[in-house]
Amino acid sequence: MSQEVWVKTGAEFIPSPREKVEIWRTGDLTEEEKKKPYAKYFYRDLNPPDPDVLKAMEKPIDPSRAITPEQINDLLEPGYLDCEIGWCQMPDGTGFIANLNKMPGVTVEMVYWWFTWMTLNDLRYKIWYKPSHIGHYISPETRKAILDPKSRIPEDTLWGRTHYAVEDIGVGPEFIHIHFKSPEECGFDMKRFKKPYVSGLVAGYGDEMMLNDPHAPRGCAVMCHILRDVEGGIEWRTRFWMGYRLEKGRADKVLPPGEKVPEEAIRGLALHNAHEFANYKVMLPDIYRELGGKIFED
Amino acid sequence: MPKVIACSRRRPGLTKADYFRYLQFIHGTISHKFSRPEMGWYTQNHVIDSAFGTTKDSTYGGIANRDAAVELSFASFPDLYACFMHPDVVKWVASDGKFFADEPNTIVMITEEYEKPVPNPLDTFNPGYGLASGVGAGKVMQFLRRAEGVFLDDFYQYWNEAHEYAMENAPYCRKELRRYVQSHRLAQSDNVKAHFGTVNVPDYDGVASYWFDTPYHLSAFREYNEALMNYEKRWCDWSMSFYLFVKEVPIHYKER
Numbered sequence: 001m002s003q004e005v006w007v008k009t010g011a012e013f014i015p016s017p018r019e020k021v022e023i024w025r026t027g028d029l030t031e032e033e034k035k036k037p038y039a040k041y042f043y044r045d046l047n048p049p050d051p052d053v054l055k056a057m058e059k060p061i062d063p064s065r066a067i068t069p070e071q072i073n074d075l076l077e078p079g080y081l082d083c084e085i086g087w088c089q090m091p092d093g094t095g096f097i098a099n100l101n102k103m104p105g106v107t108v109e110m111v112y113w114w115f116t117w118m119t120l121n122d123l124r125y126k127i128w129y130k131p132s133h134i135g136h137y138i139s140p141e142t143r144k145a146i147l148d149p150k151s152r153i154p155e156d157t158l159w160g161r162t163h164y165a166v167e168d169i170g171v172g173p174e175f176i177h178i179h180f181k182s183p184e185e186c187g188f189d190m191k192r193f194k195k196p197y198v199s200g201l202v203a204g205y206g207d208e209m210m211l212n213d214p215h216a217p218r219g220c221a222v223m224c225h226i227l228r229d230v231e232g233g234i235e236w237r238t239r240f241w242m243g244y245r246l247e248k249g250r251a252d253k254v255l256p257p258g259e260k261v262p263e264e265a266i267r268g269l270a271l272h273n274a275h276e277f278a279n280y281k282v283m284l285p286d287i288y289r290e291l292g293g294k295i296f297e298d
Numbered sequence: 299m300p301k302v303i304a305c306s307r308r309r310p311g312l313t314k315a316d317y318f319r320y321l322q323f324i325h326g327t328i329s330h331k332f333s334r335p336e337m338g339w340y341t342q343n344h345v346i347d348s349a350f351g352t353t354k355d356s357t358y359g360g361i362a363n364r365d366a367a368v369e370l371s372f373a374s375f376p377d378l379y380a381c382f383m384h385p386d387v388v389k390w391v392a393s394d395g396k397f398f399a400d401e402p403n404t405i406v407m408i409t410e411e412y413e414k415p416v417p418n419p420l421d422t423f424n425p426g427y428g429l430a431s432g433v434g435a436g437k438v439m440q441f442l443r444r445a446e447g448v449f450l451d452d453f454y455q456y457w458n459e460a461h462e463y464a465m466e467n468a469p470y471c472r473k474e475l476r477r478y479v480q481s482h483r484l485a486q487s488d489n490v491k492a493h494f495g496t497v498n499v500p501d502y503d504g505v506a507s508y509w510f511d512t513p514y515h516l517s518a519f520r521e522y523n524e525a526l527m528n529y530e531k532r533w534c535d536w537s538m539s540f541y542l543f544v545k546e547v548p549i550h551y552k553e554r
Contacts, residue, residue: 139449
């Protein structure tokens with residue numbers, strides 16, 4: 001990526017992603033952030049992932065146990081797939097990640113509220129998982145849609161919207177443009193996209209830019225968090241397909257021939273996912289109850 | 299379906315006639331000879347006339363000279379890479395660019411097409427025209443760069459709004475426009491810059507293509523463009539944007 005592109009890309013992001021990294025490196029909140037009623041969540045101890053999950057993430061799985069993004073509808077089958085927790089580099093060089101989180105006390109309504117309310121400032125993104133989450137932007141039009149009481153959640157506030165997240169998942173700060181998509185746009189068979197097979201979806205694809213090296217090629221990954229109601233809560237099934245993007249309901253491999261997504265990058269994202277959603281599942285019911293599930297700016 | 303757009307000007311020392319001859323008959327022949335099964339359609343758009351920036355600008359901030367914009371369509375990214383990375387394409391096609399194009403200043407982007415319906419895709423003059431709709435011998439390609447500070451997702455939303463506004467307020471264009479396609483720039487664009495020898499040119503966020511019946515109908519675009527620029531929201535950097543009146547020259551045809 002040329003420097004010229006970077007300068008232009010950065011013009012709408014105020015303060016800049018790099019300035020947000022500097023604040024994050026202090027390890028604390030700004031004085032303004034500390035005044036917000038939900039700042040206390042930043043200072044809570046993190047809920048760690050289940051040790052079994054971390055153990056499953058230690059080594060790659062056999063790629064034959066993975067599914068490709070073309071098999072996304074397999075996630076609508078009852079029960080579980082061969083691999084629900086694990087990661088690997090596929091023979092074609094792309095990356096695969098699966099994770100399963102049981103979330104007692106969490107509802108799909110809470111999840112959609114979170115992915116709407118959370119976007120409105122950096123602090124909300126930080127309290128989700130402070131070791132990695134640095135900052136977050138949305139466009140003025142997305143903000144307007146989120147704050148409009150007439151908007152449908154998630155149809156108007158999440159699906160079709162872009163989140164611009166700054167995070168560090170172990171390879172240095174990255175600026176990720178996450179394009180959230182509706183189930184149709186992800187390629188799901190809408191005849192089967194219903195309860196009890198699925199209760200909700202947070203999915204799309206992301207383009208990433210390394211903040212320390214804006215000239216490095218951009219990575220791309222399809223992300224799929226598919227939610228299912230279970231007794232007393234939900235289960236959160238994650239799949240990442242690294243090296244792919246989504247286009248009009250179809251996953252397209254964008255990884256050039258001969259290139260491979262590095263194993264450390266796949267494992268890094270798998271572990272990050274395990275950690276961030278381990279904390280999320282404990283924090284979400286508490287903050288949702290406290291704030292009444294309302295959408296507000298400050 | 300990813301589509302590569304490369305917009306170049308002739309290299310120093312060539313006349314327009316030299317350039318068009320080389321582009322169509324030499325480069326086009328080489329490209330056809332080494333065309334890959336992965337390739338979809340490949341069309342050259344030879345520039346007849348063009349305008350850069352607006353009449354309010356005293357000067358244009360970029361290179362105010364573009365002689366052709368080529369479009370290569372693929373079914374998928376693997377097909378695109380397989381074509382561009384094939385040894386014959388690298389050796390014969392990519393290396394040929396330097397003989398006609400000012401390569402360091404070529405605008406290159408990978409895009410995704412979004413076709414928007416038009417009210418009159420068919421001309422009513424001749425019943426025979428009904429055999430093929432959405433075509434025309436006059437074409438405009440408009441390269442748009444978003445205004446500074448505008449988020450990319452908002453840019454695309456405003457572009458659609460501005461298009462609707464312009465179509466409402468440009469009756470001649472509404473009547474004469476036969477086809478309209480937006481091509482949105484993808485983040486993977488930088489991966490093909492090396493093929494075209496691009497060094498450092500401004501990035502454009504999208505290209506609008508307009509088809510009219512004949513080059514005589516292209517003035518309908520001027521009416522449309524005035525309305526587009528008058529749309530109330532600030533979304534486009536008109537001073538850095540430009541449009542080309544072009545003649546389509548199909549090199550490698552596949553049914554769209």
